[in-house]
Amino acid sequence: MRMEIYHSHLMRECPSFQVNPLQLSRKEKIVKGEVDIKDLARASELTNSGADKVDFCFSFGIDSDGNCCVDFQIEVEAKLICQRCLRPIEEPVKIKSGMVFLETERQEINYSGDYEVYLFPELREKGAMLSLLVVVEDELLLGWPMVPLHKKDKDCLSLSANPTSVDDKKQSSDTEKKRPFAKLDKMLREASFKGRK
Numbered sequence: 001m002r003m004e005i006y007h008s009h010l011m012r013e014c015p016s017f018q019v020n021p022l023q024l025s026r027k028e029k030i031v032k033g034e035v036d037i038k039d040l041a042r043a044s045e046l047t048n049s050g051a052d053k054v055d056f057c058f059s060f061g062i063d064s065d066g067n068c069c070v071d072f073q074i075e076v077e078a079k080l081i082c083q084r085c086l087r088p089i090e091e092p093v094k095i096k097s098g099m100v101f102l103e104t105e106r107q108e109i110n111y112s113g114d115y116e117v118y119l120f121p122e123l124r125e126k127g128a129m130l131s132l133l134v135v136v137e138d139e140l141l142l143g144w145p146m147v148p149l150h151k152k153d154k155d156c157l158s159l160s161a162n163p164t165s166v167d168d169k170k171q172s173s174d175t176e177k178k179r180p181f182a183k184l185d186k187m188l189r190e191a192s193f194k195g196r197k
């Protein structure tokens with residue numbers, strides 16, 4: 001049971017977001033918090049606003065082989081810029097992943113689980129700390145698209161306002177408007193023909 005939760009106000013007492021993964025895994029702790037994206041120097045360069053918040057939730061535990069591991073979810077409302085229409089993408093970026101903490105390369109070679117391996121030789125040393133902010137930022141940089149694009153065509157200006165289809169509609173309504181005149185033209189021609197006769 002993962003019952004105990006660190007909330008963001010507790011994380012404020014630990015502003016560097018340094019945690020001991022071994023302790024947290026043994027107690028199956030959940031660490032939740034948020035950070036301003038402007039405090040993540042590398043990640044903030046990718047967005048057009050420094051005011052966005054990054055929410056994160058780390059659930060520590062022990063896997064079936066007895067390794068320390070953590071599942072995490074990172075969510076950010078940062079506005080990435082669509083590289084097709086150059087407008088902001090409103091959808092939040094969500095990253096769900098996990099990692100296992102291994103101490104030696106031998107353990108890494110023998111590891112057959114699904115988690116991403118985080119080599120952490122100091123894991124069992126007293127006071128071994130991991131910066132959650134570094135993990136959050138690394139995952140954001142890995143998880144963000146290299147070329148951000150609107151996922152849905154209707155959100156993307158360059159696709160939703162397709163100039164060809166707009167012109168087609170305009171032409172068809174123009175044609176409709178011309179029809180009565182076409183009839184009138186025909187009537188006039190017939191009338192003049194009759195008149196000549």
Ligand SMILES: [Zn+2]
Pocket residue numbers: 082083084085086087149150155156157158
């Ligand atoms: Zn777009």
